[in-house]
Amino acid sequence: MSNYFNTLPLREKLNQLGVCDFMDSSEFLDGVNALKGKKLVIVGCGAQGLNQGLNLRDSGLNVAYTLRKEAIEGKRDSWKNATENNFTVGTYEELIPTADVVINLTPDKQHTAVVTAIMPLMKQGATLLYSHGFNIVEEGMQIRKDITVIMVAPKCPGSEVRAEYVRGFGVPTLIAVHPENDPEGKGLAQAKAYCVGTGGHRAGVLKSSFVAEVKSDLMGEQTILCGLLQTGSILSFDKMIEKGIDAGYASKLVQYGVEVITEALKHGGVSGMMDRLSNVAKVKAFEISEELKDIMRPLFQKHQDDIMSGEFSRTMMEDWAAGDKNLLAWRAATGETAFEKTPAGDVKIGEQEYFDNYTLMVAFVRAGVELAFETMVQAGIKPESAYYESLHETPLIANTIARKKLFEMNRVISDTAEYGCYLFDYACKPLLADFMTKVDTDLVGKNFNEGKDGSVDNRTLIAINEALRSHEVEIVGARLRKAMTAMKSIKTA
Amino acid sequence: MSQPVVHITKLNLKYRHKPVLMDLNWTINRNENWLLCGTSGSGKTSLAKAMAGIGHSYSNIEINFNPQSSLPAIAYYVANWFQFKDLEGQSNFYYQQRYNKQSTETTATVKAELESFGKKHSLSIHEVDRVLAALGFSELKDSTLIQLSSGEHKKLQLVKALWLKPQLLILDLPYNGLDVLSRKNLNALLEEISEAGTQLILISNEAELPGCINRIATIEEGKLVEISADERTWNDIEASDKPVPTFLSESVVNASSAEIIRMINVNISYGEKQVLKNINWEVKAGEKWVLHGHNGSGKSTLLSLICGDHPQAYANDFHLFGNKRGSGESIWEIKERIGLISPELHWYFDPSATVWQSIVSGFYDSSGLFCDPGYSKKAKTDELIHYFGLDEYKNTLMNELPLGKQRLALLARTIVKNPELLILDEPCQGLDQQQTLHFNKLVDELCKNGTTLIYVGHFESQIPGCIEKRILLENGEVKSVETLLESVL
DSSP states (O other), X not given: OOOHHHHSOHHHHHHHHXXXXXXXXXXXXXXXXXXXXXXXXXXXXXXXXXXXXXXXXXXXXXXXXXXXXXXXXXXXXXXXXXHHTTOEEEOHHHHGGGOSEEEEOSOGGGHHHHHHHHGGGSOTXXXXXXXXXXXXXXSOOOXXXXXXXXXXXXXXXXXXXXXXXXXXXXXXXEEEEOTTSXXXXXXHHHHHHHHHHHTGGGSOEEEXXXXXXXXXXXXXXXXXXXXXXXXXXXXXHHHHHHTTOOHHHHXXXXXXXXXXXHHHHHHXXXXXXXXXXXXXXXXXXXXXXXXXXXXXXXXXXXXXXXXXXXXXXXXXXXXXXXXXXXXXXXXXXXXXXXXXXXXXXXXXXXXXXXXXXXXXXXXXXXXXXXXXXXXXXXXXXXXXXXXXXXXXXXXXXXXXXXXXXXXXXXXXXXXXXXXXXXXXXXXXXXXXHHHHHTOOTTTTTSOTTTTOOOOOOHHHHHHHHHHHHTSHXXXXXXXXXXXXXXXXXXXXX | OOOOSEEEEEEEEEETTEEEEEEEEEEEOTTOOEEEEOOTTXXXXXXXXXXXXXXXXXXXXXXXXXXXXXXXXXXXXXXXXXXXXXXXXXXXXXXXXXXXXXGGGGBOBHHHHHHHXXXXXXXXXXXXXXXXXXXXXXXXXXXXXXXXXXXXXXXXHHHHHHHHOOSXXXXXXXXXXXXXXXXXXXXXXXXXXXXXXXXXXXXXXXXXXXXXXXXXXXXXXXXXXXXXXXXXXXXXXXXXXXXXXXXXXXXXXXXXXXXXXXXXXXXXXXXXXXXXXXXXXXXXXXXXXXXXXXXXXXXHHHHHHHTTOOXXXXXXXXXXXXXXXXXXXXXXXXXXXXXXXXXXXXXXXXXXXXXXXXXXXXXXXXXXXXXXXXXXXXXXXXXXXXXXXXXXXXXXXXXXXXXXXXXHHHHHHHHTTOOSEEEEESTTTTOOHHHHHHHHHHHHHHHTTTOEEEEEOSOGGGSOTTOOEEEEEETXXXXXXXXXXXXXX
């Protein structure tokens, strides 16, 4: 197997990277009909598998689960999840041969083994559904030519997929059809029907391609979503300890701050987030985020370049082959940081205080979101795809940090994202060493406005507001957010 | 005479920028147990929270605890609403999550919850068993918090308070969701702790109260007004003379099938625990049923099956609206035919939706509104808002309203689409007497047009007149099914 993307001529690379269509709700009027009466078999029953299956069944579709023999015989959690909710469960041999659609919801690392095992069992003309394109694009998995290959990727954790469905809504979803495997031309209709089945059609659906999904997803998770949130959190905590801020307070500010700050981002974009600061703080946050963008730009570009060339997936797969040597070492080291080991103090921090006392994180988030977005768009990814994989997902990841710090974030995200996150974090911290020596507690730990008279130059402020609001991520974001109405607000402790 | 226990002078309080208490004065002396009653939104809950020092402490509320008493010197408030968290300290739960098997193990058990409460207040764990038994709660000790029904959550709150025995105990709508026996036992326990020195303030509009209540007050125009027991008006309430909107009163409901529900030997279990056993039940189009049973008898599980909310529906022989469950129908096709109100629906409802959005969302069976409803649905909603007297709250967020007003909005949501099946699970929780009477008259009116009704209510006084059949559940089994002869139709 060789990297699929690298086998393509430049013309076709650009063509596939450029698939990006925010679909109108009228495209879903056919409901679940394209899958009605068909036999859907889900491989794997973790959080995504179970919750997508519950939704599909509640939408009137026929759903069963297939697990490896050992999981069934050992009555593992995946077996319990499926049987206790009254689904049929069987081995690959029992269920795959009669399946019309096989849904692969196992972790990336297992894809090659799983797909190799199920493909010979699949009937002629069946459909194979992925929720991530890594196996097809980076590993170059070749699928039998009679099989249709599609992707449906809900852009939320599995429990949200269920929670939003039962309240009559859904989560934003990305769909794609693999151009090498659409022999009957039915891929798109089935992907759309699957979206309706999980409720995604009510929350905004982006038609993408396997290539665009992988190259943007990897970039987002490595840089702004996980990598920079980790780097920013650790540096902020260490700075506060260095400057004598109470450790419990520092721990709480960092743990919950990123969630509160990105909640503003979710509703109002980068400018909505920056507007939560006082005028003086906004001017300062703008200035240092400009500086941060300059410092980090080469690193963001390196990550994007390595993702495009396949270098990133090559080195990660080497680590898979070495029994996750690097991944496990990095994971252990993250568990040992001072931030991770200091429990959040029993202090009350008001919602506005998270902005006023953590201006540094606002600057980090603005720099990271804009840089990730700009770098993706420069590499040929369309703005809508870049928006989903940068700004849109940041609050979701921030929520996992609020739950149980970085350990929880790295547990919830995929191994692929986790690997990329550490890679970024280890390269980014030394880059920021000089910058951090200039940071004092007014930017992190204490109220930035304290002791300042609050006056700013009108022209400076106008220029900053203009720069923030006219950025392409804001223009695209305003349009997409309008389609994702009534986003639920994340509750904070 | 010793100094008063509570002395409030000139208390002014706003609820979301609107003044509710204005120069309120109140003196509570030793051995007094008060009932606070009156209309929804008059400021009872705000006053209670202020006395317990929740959110803010007020210098014009003076509480003098008895230093000689062995009881904890605190004013403990039992809220009209319950809250719980998962093991990670989050309270981000979703509607009917408790029926999704994978998600039930993320919250603490009742036992662990009680142990941590006992530890916090240095209470002896042995003393809680008697309270648990009296409220019929002992068997639930190993349940996780998310598995509890709303009535059971209410009981857990009460168990904690009765175990703690604070010097001043403020109970806000303590009878909500409790069955008749539990109410009786609660009153006995309240009398007992009052005997032992706890002073009570009870916020309620119920008729059955503990005997130790010796003073009664309402809040009128922001001030406390003491009334006599006779002044608590029960019978002479005039129902509103507003006509029922014609889109509801004049349209005949066409049933999709002669048989609305048919259950044959339906069983639901969680691991070893069987919650419903061999349920057989038929409901024909147009019938008006009341569903009775103690807390924990399986009522809410039974209703969740009918509403398409329970995953185990797919493993049972069970027909809804003429179709077998699991024969290719979606839950949205089922919900389309049902108007539902339940404590659960209220608890999980989107608090950031406005009153108007909440009511319109009844057309789509969603929690909160996600699309533009178009002219006719908007017009119907406006008519109903006027009928329920909610005009001034039309654009107010649900979480900015007191419980009673939220409930009215959700009742309007329940009926707005004039569904063929109405499921009213304790619809009048949190409403005052007049609102309850008013709503039940409306239900009677609606049901004249062929609507099928399933009504759950623990209080006889709250049940509408049109009821003609009764099913009684006991420990997950059908104990009896009967036709009520004295039906007043």
